[in-house]
Amino acid sequence: MLRRNPVPQLCILNGTAILPDRLLSDAVVVCRDDRITYVGTAQSRIPASAEIVDAKGGYITPGFVDIHIHGGGGADVMDGSADAVKTVCQSHARHGTTTMFPTTSTGTDDQIHAMLAACGEVRDTWNIESGSKIAGVHLYGPYFAEGKTGCHDESVCRAPEAAEYRRYFESGIVGIATCAAELPGAAAFYRHATKRGCLVTCGHSNSSWNEMETAFQNGMRHVDHFWCAMSNVSSVRKRLGVPMQGSMLEYVLSNPEMSTEVIADGMHLAPELLSFAWRMKRSERLCLVTDCNRALDMPPGKYRFGPEEDGSWFTSDGKVGWASPGSLASSVMGMDHMVRTMHKLGNVPLQDAVRMATLTPAERTGIDQQVGSLTAGKQADILVLSKTLKVKQVHISGERWAQSR
Structure with a gap:
């Protein structure tokens, strides 16, 4: 070092x-x-x-800003130790990320508190050896909807309860907060997160247009990893019946205040979807994220997603993570790869691809006065x-x- x-x-x-x-x-x-x-x-x-x-x-x-990042270099931030968090920061610094929001997966209350404390320790003791700086934590799991958990451990998914999530926010480090819009208590969660100054997001959700509108009225302004673990017209119809209703997809595309993000690793989304997302939301409302797990820069093999002690298993083939055959489990690539893919395969102008990895996530999280562009x-x-x-x-x-x- x-x-x-x-x-x-x-x-x-x-x-x-x-x-x-x-x-x-x-x-x-x-x-x-x-x-x-x-x-x-x-x-x-x-x-x-x-x-x-x-x-x-x-x-x-500018240095890259990643608002959705779980692990790298063999560690996951949910391992709950400062050493694990620092390993993740160092691993992503190698790929150009200089500012990050370490992201929780589903976990127990104790595991999430351990992660928050570890991230706070690394943030407060930062030096150049630490790698990427921590601007805040993305409180992502555990408030996911049933059937939309992806590779996360569904056994510890739950609806938000004020007594629990208020303690998370009291740590002072949460900067982004996610909850599925259809869950009981979601509206109160969104209002509280908004008052705390967070970027408030909906993810791992099968919510309808009307549920998204209610969420928007309560402060929600962003949707996690577009097309991944989110509702569409068919899934909403299966849940709520007829007449068919709009979904997260239509709501995000129609509302100019909403932003979203894509995983541009070349495995989650085909080039036409990357290009479509950019054409619809433009670079001012579309972020690049890695959603990266602990297998970044590691050999292909079997790994834990989330806490090392009991997280769900996934397999990395060196290109992407797989929860099971045909079921993706987050990416194994850094932000430099996402920028190259968005530019080359998504046919997005280079300045736009870089903006989506720098200024746009900085603006959405309120840190753009400090980072995100080459500005005096x-x-x-x-x-x-x-x-x-x-x-x-x-x-x-x-x-x-x-x-x-």
Whole structure:
């Protein structure tokens, strides 16, 4: 592991900077301590004393922001230890993620509290060796609907109860909060999460249009991993009968205030669905997420999803996780892979693909004044990518991160 103090001034040049709305050729990005001070093309702005980083004709981008991430490097954040959380942060830093929201799976009350405490410890003791910074926790499991649990352990799914979830929020670290809209108590959960300043989401749900509208009125503004473990017209009809009703899909596409996310690993969604999601929601309301499990950068094999002690089993084939033949179990790829896939297979402009992995998730979670774009005054979380969008250098708060393999 390499650790050093941030240099007083850092200058990255000889690359194309990826801004939220355009590409900037022959860019100059200057940082002082942990902040960006200049983004432009003026070679005269290069300080004489600055350390120079040559992008070698590649790309200069903001660090990636992942709002839905379970594990990596053999660990899952639900393992409930600071060491496990740090392993996940380090694993994803290698793939360009500089800010993350570690995400709970279904689990017992004790397991979720252990995860919250471990994430808080890693956040509060961060240094460059830790890897990605933790901006907050995504309280994801356990409030899922029956039959929509995916690879999560259904035995510990439950409806939200105020006495339980209020203690989770009292940890002060929850920044994103998910609940299936049709569950008893969902409206009260959404209202409480909204008051806590969270991005409020619906996921692992078979909710109807009307249930989504009620959720929206109570603060819900986002839907997790579009097309995955969510309702459609047919599934709502099976649940509620005729006449057929709208589902989560139609509600998200019709409501301009709603955002969603896609897992662009090339296995969950075909290229036309990636392209369709971008065309419908555009980059301002569509996030890229990894939804990654502990098998990232690990050999193919059998792994636990969620807590190591009793999480559900899945199998990684090196491309994706499988809960059973034909049933996916989250991804095994980092955010750099998602950006490449969205751009190349989804035929999405590069600046839009990068925005969906940077500024859009930062905006949706309210941290865009600090991270998410190459903007003077923001944290110096910067990536140098090759011409083929492979991660070459990672800078977090002005320090270069590196991990020996």
